[in-house]
Amino acid sequence: MADERERAEHGRRLGEELASKDVTAVAVTFVDNSGITRFKGVPVGVLKRAAAFGVGATPVFDAFGADDLIADTPIANPAGDLRLRPDLDRLVPLAGQPGWAWAPGDRYAQDGSAHPGCARLLLGRMVERLAGRGLVASAGIELEWVIFQEGHGDEPEPVATGPAYGLGRLVEVSDYAADLLRALAAQGVQVAQFHPEYAASQFELSVAPADPVAAADTSVLVRSTIRAVAARHGLLVSFAPTVYHPGVGNGGHVHLSLARDGRNVFAGGPGPHGLTPEAEAFTAGILARLPALLAVGAPSVASYLRLLPSHWAGVYACWGWENREAALRLVTGSAAEAAESDRAANLEIKCFDLAANPYLLLAALLAAGSAGLDERPALPEPVQVNPDSLTGEERDRLGVTRLPTELAASVEAFAKEAAITDALGPVLTETLLALRRAEIDKYTNATPQEIIAATRWRY
Structure with missing residues (x-):
């Protein structure tokens, strides 16, 4: 009481x-x-x-x-x-x-x-388990979205027509963008970057890292703010994994790091590119479980329309230093930032999107990384090229595999991955399996265009 x-x-x-x-x-x-x-x-x-x-x-x-x-x-x-x-x-x-x-x-x-079905409480428990190991996790989730004209039809019109990453695109939505950044600042959100992305009328925003529960909270708050400010400008936004076919979809890349005694374990170590043994094991644990993690982090049938080679979507299970085509990108920063590398170094997971529950996704990632800390598997050598450019023999030698190309394969891998399902518990596990299989059944005979039309305004 x-x-x-x-x-x-x-x-x-x-x-x-x-x-x-x-x-x-x-x-x-x-x-x-x-x-x-x-x-x-x-x-x-x-x-x-x-x-x-x-x-x-x-x-x-x-x-x-x-x-x-x-x-x-x-x-x-x-x-x-x-x-x-x-x-x-x-x-x-x-x-x-x-x-x-x-x-x-x-x-x-x-x-x-x-x-037992509360993902936010689950994530808090996973953070506490890491703390029991003496490790403090930090996370951040990048947000990508597409802006459309209000009054959308079957094929809504993009607001901005300027080139990818171009300043001209900002000019087209300058007032909206300024109001968005003001609103986020007023709400205490520390924005790290805002810029146009590759797809037509697509933008990206990233925020400062925080503890995982706060990072998931912020992801929810920022998405709602992006949508609300757009509505006040007579605009519509979509965070759906795929909004055009063919085309580049909206990602929801996750950045993760760990610290022990105030020191980032992804920097200053004896391993490749400064990784400590703990960072290597944590990364290897996630790498080995990427197919199962996709059932949580790329949870929609629409997600697999986005996961295409050479689209910076990280569709191959491998890691690399600053490699945007690897599923796991080790971010260390420039040589000029060496003094800050202890703060900046992190692991970016690129194969996820914003159809994911951020609390559930971060909890599953921490479970996978923690399993790596228990098992201490060897981390394979990094891949420093586009994995799709390698021959099958080269990929076999490097241990590089293609991630699942459909939700059904991810769900099958998830059902067999005890390190994740044990952490989630039977209630969440059974519910996730039923939901994913229901969506698979619904879209069994659907075309990509039909899938996009059905999901574009749900996220």
Whole structure:
């Protein structure tokens, strides 16, 4: 009861503070297993009660597909309820949606125990397990999206027509971009980079690294802000894995690093390019489990329309120093940044997209890397060319394999990968398998164009 009283008092104070700033309600969010952010709205006058006891949320949400159809799983039972409790330490007024604030939520059973399907609580537990090893994880998720004209049809029109990475493209959306960066700054988001990307009317934004739970929270907040500011400018955005066919899709690259005693283990070590033995083992653990991880990080049938060779999508299971065609890119920074290499060095995983639940994806990555720390497998030699340019014999010698080209193969690998499924637990594992298989069945005979049309506005 003491904890409930403390949370209630915190909620009361915040509710009064928000009301004084003309904030009417708080959107308390969670991300489902299909990567869709769901929410419950709480008026600021009842934030006190929501903070103490949470708000009702059916466990059936765990079985929602991206199309809102409910997969046939044991958890999809209309009986029972959960409590969605806002994390008030992360609450922030939304600059792109005046009158609203946002807070990520954790889900608990009615008896107060952690809901086994709550990906945010799972990620927190994975972070704590690493801390038990003396390791502190940092993460960041890059965001790519395409901007369209409002009033979209079957083939929506891109807003910006300028060349890839070109300044001309910025000119076309300059006011929107400036308002977006102002809104993110007002919300306390530290943007590291913003620039046009390769596909037509595509942009990318990256943020400063943070602990994994905060990184996943920020990914949710930034995506919502990008969409909200676009709406105020009469624009539409899509984070879907593929929005054009053929073409380059939207990625959701993950950056990960580990520190021990305040020192980044991805720098200053005796291994290749400064890797320490711990960084090598952690990387090898992820590398060996990339096919299974795709069922979490590239979770849609549409994801596999994006995973094409020579598209910087990282479709080969290999690693390389600053190699944008390798699934795992070791980022060390320039020689001029040597003094900061301890801060900058990290592992970028390129084969994932924004259909993924960021909490679930980071939890699965930490589970895979932790398995590497237990097993201490040898990290193969780095690949410093486009793996697609190698002969089959050369790839065999280097141990380079093509990642799955369809969701069904990733799901099969996931089902067999105990290091990940044990970490997620049976409830999450069974639910994920049912959801992925339901989506596979739905699109069995669909064309790429039909898949894109069905998923473009879901993400």
